[in-house]
Structure formats: structure tokens, C-alpha cells
Amino acid sequence: MNILAVLSLCLSPILGGVSVVLGIIAQVQIKRTGERGRGLAIAGIVVGAIPAVIVSIIVLGAIIAEILDSRPSFPDPAPSISSSPSNYGDDDDLDVLWDDCADGDYGSCEDLYYESDVGTQYEDFGWTCGDRTTGGMCADADADADADADTSTTVVFNDVRPGDCFIDGSSVLVTVSDCALPHLFEAYHSFEMTDGPLPSEEAMDAQEDTECDSAFDEYVGISHDETRLQRSTFQPTEESWSAGDRTIICVIESDTPVTGAARNSAR
Structure with a gap:
């Protein structure tokens, strides 16, 4: 019985690398001397190699994760900025209509509503007749003043x-x-x-x-x-x-x- 084959199998659960080396040496000796223990040497090599394979897989996974984490990240694209006039001060012509509407020129309020873009402060100001109503093209604007006049x-x-x-x-x-x-x-x-x-x-x-x-x-x-x-x-x-x-x-x-x-x- 080859002693190195026995040691390879015994050490395989705790010293995988050593058991693989001993198992390989035992295989060479057994082939030369004809001793028994070839199966023990093979078992020691296989069992001893399992921890090495597991460790290799873990190391390879860690390397791949590190590579992925080190890739440069790119910021999200900045939101597009609309060039359409939206608020008072964005457009001189609409500002004039705004001022006239605020002074009580209801025709200017209507013009401001139709000429401004949907959803803008300009449109809302025209629709509410200069913040006089909740909307409706000035139909109910300044009712008390209208009654007097x-x-x-x-x-x-x-x-x-x-x-x-x-x-x-x-x-x-x-x-x-x-x-x-x-x-x-x-x-x-x-x-x-x-x-x-x-x-x-x-x-x-x-x-x-x-x-x-x-x-x-x-x-x-x-x-x-x-x-x-x-x-x-x-x-x-x-x-x-x-x-x-x-x-x-x-x-x-x-x-x-x-x-x-x-x-x-x-x-």
C-alpha cells in the first residue's frame, strides 16, 4: 500500500492543495513500483481539488464584479428646455397684452389667451381675465363695476x-x-x-x-x-x-x- 496515496486521501478535506500534490506523486510511484493504493490517490486528488475549484470560482466572480463596478457611469441627459415663452417677462408682445389685460382691457385678455401657448402663465392670465375670474374669457369679470356702469x-x-x-x-x-x-x-x-x-x-x-x-x-x-x-x-x-x-x-x-x-x- 503506497503511503503517499493514503496521506493524499486523509489530507484532502483539510489541505486540498497538498493532497492533490501527494496524490499525483503517489500515482507516479504506484505506476513504477506496482504498489496498491491507486484508487486512494485518485480519490485524494479529486476531493482535494474541489476546494480549489470553489475558491477559483469565487475569485473569478470577485474579479468580474470589480470590473463591472469600475466602468464609468454617465449622468442622465439634462431635460430639454423649451424656448416657448411661458411667464411674464419672456416675450415683449405678450407682456404688452398682459399689462393691458391687467388694466381692464378685456379684448387684450382674449388676445393673450389665444396667442400664448397652452399651459403657460400667459394663457392662464388671459383665461381668467387678469386673475379676475376663475376662467371663461372675462364673462363674469368685475361684476360689481359692470353693474355700476x-x-x-x-x-x-x-x-x-x-x-x-x-x-x-x-x-x-x-x-x-x-x-x-x-x-x-x-x-x-x-x-x-x-x-x-x-x-x-x-x-x-x-x-x-x-x-x-x-x-x-x-x-x-x-x-x-x-x-x-x-x-x-x-x-x-x-x-x-x-x-x-x-x-x-x-x-x-x-x-x-x-x-x-x-x-x-x-x-
Whole structure:
């Protein structure tokens, strides 16, 4: 029995490296002398090598972890900065509208709302009519002051004149008021059609285009092709025509009550 083979197996649990060396030497001696113990030497080599393999795996893992940790890190890209004007002081033209809106020019408040970007301080200031309301294009702005300045009068509908503003256009009598008060309609022109049978809708529309378009350009200060204002007309009905009504009234119409005159606003 080869003594080194026995020692290789006995030392393998505690001295793995030594047992591997002894096992290899024992294999050489056994091959030369023919002694017994070849199986013990092989077992010592295998058992002794296991701790070395485990240690190698641990060391290799530590080296790989160190390499990964030492890679340079790059900072997150800086957020993009919008160049769109947002707050007071960012844009000279919008600042002028802001100042006029703050002074009570409700037309400027509306311009500020439409011309500024969505979600900006400019848009919010215009929408709330200079922080006077919770929103709604100044419809409820400064209600007490408006009540004091109320100069409303009731007239026959066909007596409405350019510059008159009103809410209801569905009755014979209409209450006209200062355009600083909330209104849905602002008259900017009226004209009389010639006597005779009631014209066709196409003929009436053609005469309206001729009369109202040119009057709008002069009244508002901007071409009717470029405006963002909504235009409409009040025409004689078949019944009113039979009663002698020949008046067509050209108006600027809003879907919700607004304040401020469109005259010379260039909107």
C-alpha cells in the first residue's frame, strides 16, 4: 500500500492543495513500483481539488464584479428646455397684452389667451381675465363695476346700430348695452334691401357678402379673410318682409358671453 496515496486521501478535506500534490506523486510511484493504493490517490486528488475549484470560482466572480463596478457611469441627459415663452417677462408682445389685460382691457385678455401657448402663465392670465375670474374669457369679470356702469337701453331690433352689443337677438325688442358688459352679439353694420318680392336665400347671401365683408374690414381693422372672429347676420323673415322689414344687420357673434368691443381690435 503506497503511503503517499493514503496521506493524499486523509489530507484532502483539510489541505486540498497538498493532497492533490501527494496524490499525483503517489500515482507516479504506484505506476513504477506496482504498489496498491491507486484508487486512494485518485480519490485524494479529486476531493482535494474541489476546494480549489470553489475558491477559483469565487475569485473569478470577485474579479468580474470589480470590473463591472469600475466602468464609468454617465449622468442622465439634462431635460430639454423649451424656448416657448411661458411667464411674464419672456416675450415683449405678450407682456404688452398682459399689462393691458391687467388694466381692464378685456379684448387684450382674449388676445393673450389665444396667442400664448397652452399651459403657460400667459394663457392662464388671459383665461381668467387678469386673475379676475376663475376662467371663461372675462364673462363674469368685475361684476360689481359692470353693474355700476350699466347703460343698457331697450330698442326695436331694427334700430340696432354699429357698436351696439346685446345678448338676445330673437325678439322684436332688444336690450343693447356697452360692449364692456357680457354679450353674445356686436353689431358692426346694417343696410336696407330694395323693395319687391322677398329675395331668394342665395341673392340675400350675395348682397350680405358685399355689404358686410367691406364693413367688417373697416370696423375691426383686419380683413374678414384673416379674422378669427365669428360673423353672422340677422335677415328679414318671410313674415317680417311682408310687414315691411328690409333691414339686414351684420354682427360679430360669440358662442359664450364675452366682454370688450371688437371695433378696431384687429382680431
